[in-house]
Amino acid sequence: MNSQGERQDRRMRGPTSRDVARAAGVSQSTVSLVFSGKDSGRINPATRDAVLSAANALGYRLNASARALKLGTERLLALAVPNAANPYFAAVLKAAAMAARARGYAVVLINAGDDPGDGERLLESLAAHTFDGLIVWENPWTPTAGGFVPATVVVADGMEPGDAAVFIPAATMVRSAIGHLAGLGHRRIGRLGFDMAAVPFRARALAFREALAEHALPFDSRFEIEEAFGATASERLTALLSGASRPTAILCDDDLLAPLVYRAAARLGLRVPSDISVVGIGDIDLARLMEPELTTVAIPADIVGETLVEAVLERNEGGGAPPLRTIETHIVIRGSTAPFR
Template sequence: MRGPRAGARATSRDVARVAGVSQATVSLVLGEKWRGRVSERTAEAVRSAARSLGYRPNLAARNLRLGRTRTALMVVPALTNEFFARVYTGAARVAAEHGIGVVLYPSPEGVGPARDPFASARATLDGVIASSMAAEALTALREGGLPLVMLDSDPARAEASATVNLDIADGMRQVVEHLLALGHRRFTHLAADIDSWTFHVRARALAEALREAAGTDVHTEPAALTVADGLRAAERALTRPGPRPTALICDDDIIAAGACKAARRLGLRVPDDVSVTGFDDLSLATAVEPELTTVRLPAEAVGEAGMRALMAVLDGRPTAVQALPVELIGRGTTGRVRRIV
């Protein structure tokens, strides 16, 4: 099958020819209206053909008809956070396939409110994708009626047009089941000191899972999302009066890295004397030694799902709350309880 002539701009006919489908099918797939009409395999063949040909639709007439700017705003806590960088990568990949521009805007303090970055955002944006860690961001935009897709956020939030979640509760249950199977019964939860739905879910899921396990004990130590604060919280947990915890359950890999440093400074071995678990599976998880047992969160898939949800809202198609699966990755920081102290 031939593509476009050298130097010529690829057309939908070229995409149809390479994918082996009709132009109508190309239109359905690239317009995100294919579900229930064509198979997932066919849809992926069309997207792959479009990518290989560098196909970009001529959106001028469609944008004029729909009153669209083809621009979405993504609000995240911080550009330096690896997880949200990967979320952006996934969202931008889907957006590029559909000729949508993405403006990335971080909350200035890392969490909490962000100021409207535009003089007249309602006129310059089609919609907003926002993390729960920036849940109070851009209030004026929401009040102006812009479609809002929330990521990792309470699905009951009335102002959200759609919600894309990770199955955070199941991730914490997997952590607890893993540690219980290794014989652990005394735990400290190094809890992220952030008033955010995603961290509230982790705390509730941990409490519920341990409530069902006989003979367990859990203490909570708050910690900011830094290695230094994780270290200090772990030191408090490991030196407080009474029996020492055999496992530190951390809300984030960054906190867990601090916990591992604290254990070493106190002369404890990980995992022989204390096990440590994280959450996210950042690059940091395999940079520490021993490598970190953690819950892998598919960050790029979150971004992709968020952008597709926003496009569905803009096209008037139904959306449903999505809960993407997560996976416990067992590595070297967890082991069987070897001695009781």
């Protein structure tokens, strides 16, 4: 875009911290430090003056909404998740907010997305606010907050913890689900997942194949279907369940996918669990509202929320890297699974 076009675009959307950084010849993290008042001893006066001059020339002002949120002595933590529409994250947020409140913090939920381009937008959001800590669910990009946030912890919801502070082991969850179904005599087990790039769902796909192999069960690619988040029906699943050699059990990567199996089964006159067993992952409230109630692997949202706050505040207030915390999951057996017959 030429300079005239850039000026027109800036007038339409208002100047951002990125514009200030470009004009001053510094990084966005430097701009954030200046406007958060955390530049003392970290940025030389000449650089600070350059940032302020560029901001003044562009008419940039720090987003006032962030300061409005910081009432009294309460400080802010950001919880960045792949999909804020998933009710599981609402439960995590509730628990995290309660734990944070006891320590004088509030928690803000940020929809980080699962597209690599969302990382830059998240950093832009962080630059426009003042946060004292960031919790981010592992993604294909998993940005580091750099100078934007004093303390950052990553949640690894996948196969390996890596450098994460909190680990939700996909292999353990999927292994317990497959072990339960195998113990009931099921050998043709399918998987219904989300068609998303988010690390948790890629990890659960890999863990599914590994768990089948551990139980000497065959993997059939025809039995593996992925649907978009928010899908209300699956024609592919209906076609699969109508086949002569259909799976006798389905593992859903998320409890939200289980209604698709129930619906497809009902359309075909199949009954859950006598004709098809169903297992979910998450143990959200929906699992207990279904008929029959859903067997699922519980990822305790209350413990996850409290653990995330503990980890980020330990880093924020202690300065060092917190020890790895692994979340213990467990299968909750309800009425959606039965022995194969």
